[in-house]
Amino acid sequence: NAGVTQTPKFQVLKTGQSMTLQCAQDMNHEYMSWYRQDPGMGLRLIHYSVGAGITDQGEVPNGYNVSRSTTEDFPLRLLSAAPSQTSVYFCASRDSTGEQYFGPGTRLTVT
Amino acid sequence: GDSVTQMEGPVTLSEEAFLTINCTYTATGYPSLFWYVQYPGEGLQLLLKATKADDKGSNKGFEATYRKETTSFHLEKGSVQVSDSAVYFCALRLQGGSEKLVFGKGTKLTVNP
Numbered sequence: 001n002a003g004v005t006q007t008p009k010f011q012v013l014k015t016g017q018s019m020t021l022q023c024a025q026d027m028n029h030e031y032m033s034w035y036r037q038d039p040g041m042g043l044r045l046i047h048y049s050v051g052a053g054i055t056d057q058g059e060v061p062n063g064y065n066v067s068r069s070t071t072e073d074f075p076l077r078l079l080s081a082a083p084s085q086t087s088v089y090f091c092a093s094r095d096s097t098g099e100q101y102f103g104p105g106t107r108l109t110v111t
Numbered sequence: 112g113d114s115v116t117q118m119e120g121p122v123t124l125s126e127e128a129f130l131t132i133n134c135t136y137t138a139t140g141y142p143s144l145f146w147y148v149q150y151p152g153e154g155l156q157l158l159l160k161a162t163k164a165d166d167k168g169s170n171k172g173f174e175a176t177y178r179k180e181t182t183s184f185h186l187e188k189g190s191v192q193v194s195d196s197a198v199y200f201c202a203l204r205l206q207g208g209s210e211k212l213v214f215g216k217g218t219k220l221t222v223n224p
Contacts, residue, residue, distance in 0.1 A: 004154075033211075040216055041216060042115075042215055042216040043155070043212075043214040044214075045211055045212070058211065090154055090155065092154075098160075098162075099157050099160075100212060102154035102155040102156070104152075104153060104154050105154050
């Protein structure tokens with residue numbers, strides 16, 4: 001199993017550009033989520049999904065969209081990037097015991 | 112609201128020293144409690160967990176006990192190694208099937224040889 005994979009590893013965007021952060025898992029987990037990690041802030045939940053076709057907002061959803069067309073994939077879209085979205089983004093999936101598995105992260109810089 | 116407070120870092124220790132990282136929480140009901148570790152350049156990994164009061168989670172020499180009376184879940188290790196240098200996050204998941212994890216801000220630990 002590859003676990004949770006994320007692409008790209010690094011990305012630089014200009015203000016106003018759009019992009020999609022990819023996340024995939026091969027463990028057949030129903031629950032997936034996106035977090036952002038900022039210095040001194042810990043991890044904050046952006047969006048989550050409890051299964052294909054079902055998504056919901058987390059703590060900091062503004063500026064981000066998600067969709068879940070398959071169990072495996074959970075992409076995060078930035079429609080119009082802002083410098084405040086400079087962060088490290090982590091995708092995670094959760095198994096039936098409640099353990100979360102995190103991807104390696106995407107480091108995004110918006111200039 | 113539900114929250115996790117953990118001691119501010121950074122923490123710097125010498126090899127073989129005793130480690131304590133304090134974590135307290137605020138939540139309704141009986142949350143599950145977790146410690147995650149993040150090594151440099153990597154994602155978070157589950158270190159240990161406890162799902163009910165008085166449970167002790169343990170892994171790789173680390174331990175934490177779920178204390179309902181003090182709403183705490185302090186992380187301890189009797190003898191740290193250089194390889195334990197990482198950022199440690201305390202987290203809770205609310206009772207009742209909620210899928211959300213609430214994280215503390217993280218504590219950076221550096222262990223010197």
